[in-house]
Amino acid sequence: MISFRNLNSIQRKVLLKLDCVALAVLARPHLPRPSTTKFILSLTLLPLFNVRTTAADKTGLTDLQKQILQDLSNYNENVQSVDKGISLFRDRLGGKRVLLILDDVDAEVQSNALVGDWLAPGSRVIITSRDKHMLHFARVSSECIHEMSGLQINEGLKLFSWHAFLRESPIPTHEDLAKRIVEACKGHPLSLEVIGAFLYDKHNETDCWTEAVDNITLHADNHKTLYISYSALSEEEKEIFLDIACFFIGEHKKIPIIFWKSLYRRVHTAISNLSLKLLIKIDEKSVFDMHDHLRDMGRTIAEEEKQGTRLWQTAHLSTASNIINFSRIRLNGGNLARLETVNRPGLRFLHLKNLVMDTLPMLPSSLIWLQLEKCSFAIQETFQFSVVGDILQMRIMQVHGGNISFNSDMIGNLSQLQHLDLEECTNLNNLPDIIGNLSQLQHLDLGGCTNLNNLPDTIGNLSQLQHLGLRWCTNVNNLPDTIGNLSQLQHLGLGWCTNVNNLPDTIGNLSQLQQLDLIGCRNLNNFPNTIGNLS
Structure with a gap:
């Protein structure tokens, strides 16, 4: 279905009719994302894909509002509420003529948060939705809604053949089977592509083709058709x-x-x-x-067959029957009371975002990837590795922002750690000498740690390090001479390190260096002669 709204009038009646409407908007769950290549070039194109999925997060709608503000006005602050976002639209975006595409909208509250009188006369909005009733609830008139149909048989056969045979038409021995598959898929482009790719290397396995036809015919549901390809995976x-x-x-x-x-x-x-x-x-x-x-x-x-293995939305906490069995958890906002028992073998991935916690729960030794993003601790002001249990298997640790400082004596025990990202941890003052024990570390990013002092000499012991990011570390004065020992270093980011005034002579030893970022280093006085050794 297509929803065009002409925002010249209060009624937002659609005055624009396109010659490419068949490409514009989803009507049913089996049709592909639209193309807008032929649309009006004078408008600023602003596509927002996967609105339904993004809006499911606690900050999803305000994140989408921030994206609009960033794209149209270079606004980089967080949007505190939906109402605040609408107010910012009116203050900052008035007069802009925009082609706004909202992909996969499923609730009126989403369109209300993103579309309004801030759009200038002549702007257009395309809404794609799987739910025709939602568009009516959003006061879109019936003449502005277009339901798309599937591909015609000849078009579908060509699409399927390109994926199954790498040619425009079926090979003669499989022509009848190919036509039956296209008919069974009812012109659904995604199904034709995925089933074609699934059968591509099975030209000599007629039974597989016959079985595919039978399964597609039996299950009219598009997900069941796509499941055929999934079920054949290892x-x-x-x-x-x-x-x-x-x-x-x-x-x-x-x-x-x-x-x-x-x-x-x-x-x-x-x-x-x-x-x-x-x-x-x-x-x-x-x-x-x-x-x-x-x-x-x-x-x-993941919800039905692999029940209890993956949790990716805070809303699912209320329906999760046994949260301690999850091996992968991602939560954005919400109450962490039920996560106090995650200290059990099997938890591999934990990503917590925009959460306020009394303290970080004890984590199991099985944890491989820990990501804390803009989390605050109400009781425990210091993020202490000593409370995180025996996490010697951890490969990835990402801690972004929040009221976090580090009692980091135990960090050197994370002998398997390969990726350490501590961006915008503004309470971080020093890295411990023991960080040099991280023999497997390949990526270290300290960008935005504005209170970080100079790096320890032991940084030179990181023999596998490929990326060192210090962008916006405005309190760092100089790099240690041992930086020249980083024989595998490929990227060194010092952008906007405004207190750096010299580079060590040993920087010329970085034989693998591919990128040196010095933008904004306004107090850098000179380069050492050894800089010429960098090839």
């Missing part, structure tokens, strides 16, 4: 697919791969197979993506 591939569906859409693949490598043996092969089968996508920036229907299928599987 156990490792299934687990990685479910992790991406529940947690890692929009995330760079590098850190999840560290996580998976501690659990599985064939991680890169699994990711490649998932991509070849079109169950996941990896963009040019190595970021995971997934069609929203595949995402929904994966989350349904």
Whole structure:
């Protein structure tokens, strides 16, 4: 269905009719995301994808409002409430003509928070939704709603053939089976693509083709059709697919791969197979993506078949029957009272965001990835590694912001740690000398730690370190000479370290260095002669 609203009038009646409406908006759960290539070029294009999923988080709607403000006015502050966001729209965005695309809206409160009288006359809004009734509740007139149909048989056969045979039409021996599959899929583009990719290497296995036809015909539901491809995956591939569906859409693949490598043996092969089968996508920036229907299928599987293994929304806390059995938990806002018993074997991944806690609960030795984002501790003002139990298997630790300082004597015992990210921990004054014991550490980011003093000499012992980020560490004066011992260092970020006035001569020893960020280092007086050794 398509919803166009002309915001010239209070009634927001649609005056614009497009010649590409078939590409614009979802009507049913099986159709692909729209393309707006041919739309009006004079408007500022502002797409907001996956509104339904984003809005499910506690700060989801205000995060979307912040995205609009950032894109249209370079506003970078947090939006405190939906009403505040609407007020900011009116103050900052009045007069802007925008083509606003809201993808996958399922509640009136979402459209009300993002669309309003702040849009200038001539602006247009496209809303995609799976729920036609929601558009009526949002006061969209019937003539502005267009329900899309599936592909015609010839179009569907071409799409399927490109994925199953790498050609425009089926091979002669499989023409009848291909037509039956296209008919059974009812023109659903995603189903045709995924089933085609699933059958691509099975041209000699006629039974697989016949079985696929029977299963698709039996299950008219699109998720059941897509499930055919999922069910053929190995156990490792299934687990990685479910992790991406529940947690890692929009995330760079590098850190999840560290996580998976501690659990599985064939991680890169699994990711490649998932991509070849079109169950996941990896963009040019190595970021995971997934069609929203595949995402929904994966989350349904996680809830029903893999019940009690993954928790990804705070709202699910009230319905979780046995929270201590989860191996992966991500919570954004809410009450942590029920997380006090997570100290048990099996918890591998814990991501807590925007939470106020009395103290950090005891964590088990099985934990591999800990992420605390803008969390505050009401009682315990210091984040102490000593309360985190025997977490010697941890590979990834990310602590961003919040009223956190570190009693870090035990950090050197995390011998398996590969990624340590302490961005914007403004209470962090020093790193302990024992940090030099982290022999496996590859990534250390201290960006925005504005009270951090100079690094310890033992930083030079990190023989595997590839990334050292100190951007906006405005209290750092100089780097230790031992920085030259970091033989694997590829990126050194010193941007806006305004107190740095010299670089050590040993910087010329960084033979693997590919990027040196010195932007904003206004007190840097000169470069050492050895800088010329960097090739």
